[in-house]
Amino acid sequence: MNKDITIVPADYHFEIPEEIAKCPYCETKLHVQVHGWTEEDDGWVADSIEMVCESEPDIDDDAWDDFNESHSEMPYVYLLPVQNTVQEWINNNFRFDMEQ
Incomplete structure (x- = not known):
């Protein structure tokens, strides 16, 4: 295994990190959780992720509709590459411990 790989639950x-990627719509920080994995020779890797923009309001917030409209334009052009x-x-940097 690559010595630079970090094992995470x-x-x-x-x-x-912002130098890796930012929200393509408002350029704020992104948060990610993995919801699907594939087992490779050197461990489990992500095959399905969920990205959330740091500026996303609560769904009950009055700002939700504006956020949703501004963050859903042409996702295959703007969101998918990110x-x-x-x-x-x-x-390239992490493997997942499926036992934790």
């Missing part, structure tokens, strides 16, 4: 909450970059960064 499957329910680990990632705060993505999601792919984040997942690649996670898989």
Whole structure:
């Protein structure tokens, strides 16, 4: 295994460094949790992630509708490339302990 790989629990909450990626809509910090894994020769890697923008209000908040509208424009153009970059960064630097 690569000596730079960090083992984290499957329910680990990632705060993505801004030099790796930011929200493509408002450029704030992203938070990620993994919801699907694939077993590779050197451990478990992410194959399904959920990204949340740090500026996302509570769904009951009056600002939710504006946030949702501004953060859902053309996701395959704006969001998917960022999601792919984040997942690649996670898989290049982390493996998941499925026992924890």
